[in-house]
Amino acid sequence: MKIAVVTDSTAYLTKEEQEKYNIHVVPIPLTIDGQSYQEGVDISNAEFYDKLAHSSTFPSTSQPPVGEMIELYQQLAAEGYDAAISIFLTSAISGFVNTVTQLAEQLKDQIKIIPFDSHITVKLMGYLTIEAAKEVAAGKDLDTILANLDKLRQTFHSVFVVDDLQNLVRGGRLSNASAIVGSILKIKPLLTMDTPSYSIEAFEKVRSMKRAKLRCEQIFEEKIAQADYPIHAIVIHANAPEAGQKWLNKLSADHPEVTFELGxxxxxxxxHLGQGALAIGWMCDTDRRPL
Incomplete structure (x- = not known):
């Protein structure tokens, strides 16, 4: 069976990774001040955050056009693929994976589409996609690949803090917004996607960004101490590379046993998160312990 691997642009894979592992990336559309863009295609991170800072209206995101998805899967079928493992951002914040589930039925006579909800997004999802591609290249069968992806997905964890809740609240992506709206501006809610629904939820309130980051570090330390596998962690920033790198340096010094990278x-x-957001995401390091 010839198997393709498909993901969306929020996996934030580099062009080199996409080519090396033969991963097909679907760009997610966004609109700012009436102008539409495709993530990873015609707007850079720097351009986006500059526009975000000066936009007169709240930006919006949408699903890729169904017609384009049909064309992609039909093209894969024409190239001889029998199946397409399709790993997309969590259904808790986007209906994309559900849309592809419907397409799977529509196109079942042309190609077997396997929608796989990552329960996350960003580079954690990227590594889930890379793992799928590696296993395809190794010749593993479909059931084994999906079982291993589920194992890896179960090791995903995240904790993050945003500098301004406005975008999350206005975008409707914070599931328990009513619990924190109206808080003093200096209060920084800690957020996570480690929830039963994999949605973004606030679970603690901390005064000041400094204390919020410290609490994130404590939670990270507590969680990785319970893990029986090596850890790969990603410090993730929203247009705050210096702050992200500084935090990564501290975490690396505190946890030399962990593999860190900046995302x-x-x-x-x-x-949805706004400029200045910071996060720690972590997972099993499959380079040090294969699934």
Missing amino acids: YFGPVIGT
């Missing part, structure tokens, strides 16, 4: 929130996720 970013691109335009689509940045639309």
Whole structure:
């Protein structure tokens, strides 16, 4: 069976990773001040955050056009693919994976589409996609690949803090917004997607960004101490590379046993989190312990 791997642009894979692992990336559309863009295609991170800072209206995101998705899967079928593992951002914040589930039925006579809800987004999802591609290249069967992706997905964890809740609240992406709206501006809610529904939820309130980051570090330390596998962690920033790098340096010094890297929130996720957001995401390091 010839298997393709498909994901969306919020995986934030580099062009080199896409080519190396033969991953097909679907760009997510966004609109700022009436102008439409495709993430990863015609707007850079720097351009997006500059527009976000000066936009007169709240940016919006949408699903890729159904027609384009049909064309993609039909093209894959024409190239000889029998199946397409399709790993997309969590259904808790986007209906994209549900749309593809419907397409799977519509196109079942042409190609077997396997929608896979990542339960997350950003580079954690990117590594889930890379794992799928590696297993395809290794010749593993479809059931084994999906079982291993589920194992890896279960190791995903995240904790983050935003500098301004306005975007999350206005975009309707904060599931318990009523619990924190109206708080003093200096209060920084800690957020996570480690929830039963994998939606973004606030779970603690901390005064000041400094204390919020410290609490994130404490939670990270507590969680990784419970893990029975090596950890790969990503410090993720929304147009705050210096702050992200500084935090990564501290975490690396505190946890030399962990593999760290610096990631970013691109335009689509940045639309909802706003500039200045910081996060720690972590997972099993499959380079050190294969699934």
